[in-house]
Amino acid sequence: MADSEGILGTVVTGLTKWIKQPKSLQAIVGFICIVGGLAGLFYYQASAIDTKPLGGGGARSTGPVVTEGEMTLGDQGTANEGTAVPLTYENDNDGTYQCTVTLEWTDEANANRRYTNQPDTFDIEVTAPNGETKSGTGTNPQGGSGNIVVNFTLGKDGKETDYTGVWSLNLTLSDAGDQEARFWSFFDRADSANTYTLTIQWLYGTPPSADKK
Ligand SMILES: [Ca+2]
Numbered sequence: 353m354a355d356s357e358g359i360l361g362t363v364v365t366g367l368t369k370w371i372k373q374p375k376s377l378q379a380i381v382g383f384i385c386i387v388g389g390l391a392g393l394f395y396y397q398a399s400a401i402d403t404k405p406l407g408g409g410g411a412r413s414t415g416p417v418v419t420e421g422e423m424t425l426g427d428q429g430t431a432n433e434g435t436a437v438p439l440t441y442e443n444d445n446d447g448t449y450q451c452t453v454t455l456e457w458t459d460e461a462n463a464n465r466r467y468t469n470q471p472d473t474f475d476i477e478v479t480a481p482n483g484e485t486k487s488g489t490g491t492n493p494q495g496g497s498g499n500i501v502v503n504f505t506l507g508k509d510g511k512e513t514d515y516t517g518v519w520s521l522n523l524t525l526s527d528a529g530d531q532e533a534r535f536w537s538f539f540d541r542a543d544s545a546n547t548y549t550l551t552i553q554w555l556y557g558t559p560p561s562a563d564k565k
C-alpha cells in the first residue's frame with residue numbers, strides 16, 4: 353500500500369509530463385477563456401437588474417393610488433318618429449365620477465334601386481343624479497350609421513358631487529327621412545321608425561386627478 357507522499361509524487365510527476373505536451377497548453381488556454389466568458393456574462397446580468405429601493409431615487413414616480421372600476425350597460429329598442437322614449441338606469445357604485453352615454457343606430461337600406469332612404473335624426477337628453485343635464489343630436493349619412501356621444505365628467509378634484517344614483521334619459525327619433533321615390537314623390541314610402549343601441553359606461557372609484565392634489 354503506497355503512503356501519501358508516494359501518491360503525491362506520482363500525481364506531480366504525471367502532471368509535469370502532461371503540461372509539457374502541446375495539446376495541454378491549448379486545453380488550459382481554452383479553459384481560461386470559458387471561465388472568463390462566464391464571469392463576464394454574470395457581471396452583465398447583475399448590472400442589468402434594477403436594485404434601486406422602492407420609493408427612492410427621486411426621479412421615480414409611484415403614480416396615483418387608483419382604486420377604480422367600470423360598469424357598462426347595454427340596451428336596445430325601437431323608436432317611433434316623434435315619440436320620446438324615456439329610460440332610467442341605476443348606477444349604485446359609490447364615487448362615480450364619469451359617465452359616457454353612446455346612442456348608435458343604422459338607417460334601413462334603400463327599399464330598392466328606385467328609392468333613396470333619407471337620413472334619420474336622433475336627439476338625446478341625459479340627466480345625472482345631481483340634476484346636471486346634457487343633450488346631443490346626430491344624423492346618419494344616407495343609408496349608413498349614426499351615433500351620439502354624451503359625456504359627463506366631474507370637476508377637477510372629483511369630490512364636489514357624485515354621479516352615483518339614477519340616470520334619466522330621453523331619446524327621440526326626431527326626424528325619420530322617408531324612402532323617396534327617385535322619379536315621382538307620389539310613390540314615396542314612409543320611414544317612421546328605427547332601432548337603436550344604447551351603451552352607458554360609468555367610471556367610479558378614485559379619479560386620477562383627485563390624487564394629484
Ligand atoms: Ca330614413
Ligand SMILES: [Ca+2]
Pocket residue numbers: 459460472528543544545546
Ligand atoms: Ca329609419
